[in-house]
Amino acid sequence: MTRLSSAFATPALVAFITAGDGDTAANLDALVQGGADVIELGMPFTDPMADGPAIQEANLRSLGKGTTTADVFQIAKDFRARHPDTPLVLMGYANPMIRRGPEWFAQSCEAAGVDGVICVDIPPEEDDDLGPALRAKGIAPIRLATPTTDAKRLPQVLEGSSGFLYYVSVAGITGMQQAAQASIEDAVAKLKAATDLPVAVGFGVRTPEQAAEIAKVADGVVVGSALVALVKEHGENAAEHLQSLTKSLADAVLNAR
Amino acid sequence: MTDTTPNSFRNQPDDRGHFGAYGGRYVAETLMPLILDLEREYRAAQADPAFKAQFDDLLEHYVGRPSPLYYAERLTQDIRQTAPEGKGAQVWFKRDELNHTGAHKINNCIGQILLAMRMGKTRIIAETGAGQHGVATATVCARFGLPCVIYMGATDVERQAPNVFRMKLLGAEVVPVTSGAATLKDAMNEGLRDWVANVHDTFYIIGTAAGPHPYPELVRDFQSVIGKEAREQMLKRTGKLPDILVAAIGGGSNAIGLFHPFLDDRDVKMLGVEAAGHGLDKQHAASLAGGFPGVLHGNKTYLLQDEDGQIAEAHSISAGLDYPGIGPEHAWLKETGRVEYTAVTDTEALDAFQLLCRTEGIIPALEPSHAIAAVVERAKVMDRDQIVLMNLCGRGDKDIFTVAEALGVEM
Numbered sequence: 001m002t003r004l005s006s007a008f009a010t011p012a013l014v015a016f017i018t019a020g021d022g023d024t025a026a027n028l029d030a031l032v033q034g035g036a037d038v039i040e041l042g043m044p045f046t047d048p049m050a051d052g053p054a055i056q057e058a059n060l061r062s063l064g065k066g067t068t069t070a071d072v073f074q075i076a077k078d079f080r081a082r083h084p085d086t087p088l089v090l091m092g093y094a095n096p097m098i099r100r101g102p103e104w105f106a107q108s109c110e111a112a113g114v115d116g117v118i119c120v121d122i123p124p125e126e127d128d129d130l131g132p133a134l135r136a137k138g139i140a141p142i143r144l145a146t147p148t149t150d151a152k153r154l155p156q157v158l159e160g161s162s163g164f165l166y167y168v169s170v171a172g173i174t175g176m177q178q179a180a181q182a183s184i185e186d187a188v189a190k191l192k193a194a195t196d197l198p199v200a201v202g203f204g205v206r207t208p209e210q211a212a213e214i215a216k217v218a219d220g221v222v223v224g225s226a227l228v229a230l231v232k233e234h235g236e237n238a239a240e241h242l243q244s245l246t247k248s249l250a251d252a253v254l255n256a257r
Numbered sequence: 258m259t260d261t262t263p264n265s266f267r268n269q270p271d272d273r274g275h276f277g278a279y280g281g282r283y284v285a286e287t288l289m290p291l292i293l294d295l296e297r298e299y300r301a302a303q304a305d306p307a308f309k310a311q312f313d314d315l316l317e318h319y320v321g322r323p324s325p326l327y328y329a330e331r332l333t334q335d336i337r338q339t340a341p342e343g344k345g346a347q348v349w350f351k352r353d354e355l356n357h358t359g360a361h362k363i364n365n366c367i368g369q370i371l372l373a374m375r376m377g378k379t380r381i382i383a384e385t386g387a388g389q390h391g392v393a394t395a396t397v398c399a400r401f402g403l404p405c406v407i408y409m410g411a412t413d414v415e416r417q418a419p420n421v422f423r424m425k426l427l428g429a430e431v432v433p434v435t436s437g438a439a440t441l442k443d444a445m446n447e448g449l450r451d452w453v454a455n456v457h458d459t460f461y462i463i464g465t466a467a468g469p470h471p472y473p474e475l476v477r478d479f480q481s482v483i484g485k486e487a488r489e490q491m492l493k494r495t496g497k498l499p500d501i502l503v504a505a506i507g508g509g510s511n512a513i514g515l516f517h518p519f520l521d522d523r524d525v526k527m528l529g530v531e532a533a534g535h536g537l538d539k540q541h542a543a544s545l546a547g548g549f550p551g552v553l554h555g556n557k558t559y560l561l562q563d564e565d566g567q568i569a570e571a572h573s574i575s576a577g578l579d580y581p582g583i584g585p586e587h588a589w590l591k592e593t594g595r596v597e598y599t600a601v602t603d604t605e606a607l608d609a610f611q612l613l614c615r616t617e618g619i620i621p622a623l624e625p626s627h628a629i630a631a632v633v634e635r636a637k638v639m640d641r642d643q644i645v646l647m648n649l650c651g652r653g654d655k656d657i658f659t660v661a662e663a664l665g666v667e668m
Contacts, residue, residue, distance in 0.1 A: 045566075045567065046437065046567045046568040047437070047442065047443075047446050047553060047554075047568050048446075049285075049445075049446040049449045049450060049554070050285045050449075050450075050453065052450075053436075056436055060436075060437070063567060068565050069565045069566070093552075094283055094552040095551045095552045095553060095560070095562065095566040095567075095568070096565055096566035096567065097566075098551070098552065098566070099551065099562070099564070099565060099566030120285050121283045121284060121285060121552065121555075122283060122552075123282060123283070123284060123285075123286055123289045125273065125281070125282050125289070126281050126282060126283055129552075129557075143286070144285070144286040145286065146285075146286045146287040147287070148286070148287050148288075148289075148290045148291065148456055149286060149289075149290065150290065153289070153290060157286065168286065168287065170454075171287050171453060171454060171455075171456050171457070172287075172450075172453055172454035173450045173453060173454060176454070
């Protein structure tokens with residue numbers, strides 16, 4: 001069992017915030033204390049083209065404070081020291097990940113105790129740019145499936161991926177509308193028939209009620225923009241608010257079935 | 258060129274959309290199936306004589322092709338006055354500024370909207386910097402009756418007001434983009450965000466030879482009409498091929514359109530001209546001269562970026578060159594040594610702009626003004642019987658306000 005696979009033994013809450021936005025260490029602690037099962041830490045990028053306004057702004061706030069790639073890995077390393085058992089995945093865009101070469105990036109992930117990597121803009125077709133280096137270090141390349149990923153394409157998405165499968169429930173950007181529950185149920189059933197990996201569902205999930213509905217069918221629920229919005233609202237003092245929302249989401253997910 | 262020189266420079270990209278180490282398909286999973294559909298549909302269109310016939314017909318009767326090949330006699334004389342004894346090559350222009358809408362951009366838009374309709378798409382989106390691609394896209398959408406949304410950085414909306422009005426007249430919705438620095442790069446991000454949310458009915462008309470495969474290839478193919486015509490016209494008029502081709506490069510669509518049909522003519526040299534902005538040691542838009550390979554907007558190519566891979570803001574007086582990346586085929590042509598690349602500053606481009614106005618009675622766009630500056634320097638050291646062929650890819654009506662401001666003239 002890896003940290004990641006253990007985390008999905010019961011329905012899991014995957015909580016996202018952007019590294020370097022607000023008091024990140026305190027915010028990450030708050031997510032764990034609130035009951036998040038997996039932490040998804042966003043690597044800031046100047047051009048987050050798959051993200052909606054909330055996470056775009058978080059990226060720019062973080063970069064505006066001078067956050068570097070070294071800072072992101074330091075945040076991860078410190079988190080790992082404080083929370084040896086909570087899985088941590090990095091989410092971001094290709095260019096910052098491959099800038100110094102994929103081997104450097106994978107090595108840094110390993111050294112910081114990162115369990116997996118979600119790269120938005122490296123599809124299976126371009127896996128050579130990052131996948132082999134991650135796998136060589138035992139870091140899970142976590143892929144995305146979407147409403148446009150058909151049955152014919154799905155095996156290609158699953159090939160070489162591990163950790164969990166992230167189902168992007170709407171064709172769109174983060175933090176906007178939520179998909180209809182029926183379409184999520186249908187999609188998750190198809191994905192689970194094709195893989196033994198846990199399936200986590202994200203995009204547009206904001207409330208405990210939505211999270212509970214999804215957790216009835218999926219192994220995990222990803223919440224990002226709603227948490228990031230709290231960091232925007234409360235700045236350096238967001239931790240208690242994050243913990244409170246995380247707790248209500250985590251309780252809803254855990255008690256969904 | 259080395260012993261690894263390929264047999265042909267005209268057989269890229271490979272079947273995965275790679276030009277050597279560049280290009281590819283770096284997009285979110287939501288877009289991948291659509292990108293693959295587009296490639297299939299493009300292959301079908303290439304094999305369909307009816308598609309080519311419709312494209313050619315529109316280029317002839319709607320765009321006004323072929324564009325003339327013009328010997329710039331007075332500019333040539335002007336160059337010779339300051340050139341060493343016996344030097345000063347003949348300067349010729351491929352006059353794509355005479356196209357409908359005033360630039361080469363329309364060639365590509367015609368091709369892409371025909372593809373969009375083949376795919377059954379009913380809504381068109383595009384990004385624009387200076388507004389030329391936006392105007393060309395709005396034009397073809399009006400021509401074919403499709404709704405059109407143009408993403409344009411809020412900064413550019415302000416400094417390119419005449420083009421914004423043109424797009425609106427043509428029935429397009431212009432959406433000002435306020436994220437980032439609110440210029441072309443941010444407009445492209447917003448275009449991709451729209452596309453990912455509307456994949457079922459929307460076609461994204463990318464304006465330059467960049468983006469995920471097959472865009473760099475199909476934009477090049479649609480723009481190659483420039484080089485094909487020029488090659489034929491030059492042979493007919495002079496009985497020989499030019500000694501050197503010159504074109505300005507932002508993303509690089511007008512340059513690749515001119516260069517590609519000549520790539521296997523080994524005696525024809527080629528020079529791509531990037532925007533050096535305030536200078537290569539200051540803020541500029543010369544991705545090949547000052548950038549490093551990376552991934553942005555769907556392709557791997559040279560990018561202006563910092564050591565962490567964060568994308569830098571480009572600067573050029575020409576909004577059409579103001580982009581921190583470059584088409585992947587140019588990245589490959591640079592590495593193979595087949596094409597030489599140089600860079601020209603804002604000031605040099607402004608001087609060349611005025612030079613062409615005075616010597617030829619042609620007001621060029623600021624984009625080709627960069628190429629003109631390079632042409633003047635290059636022609637001076639070439640023999641008088643040699644030929645420089647430059648793509649005059651756009652006219653300068655849109656730029657007169659920018660130029661007036663730079664020259665300190667109140668309008």
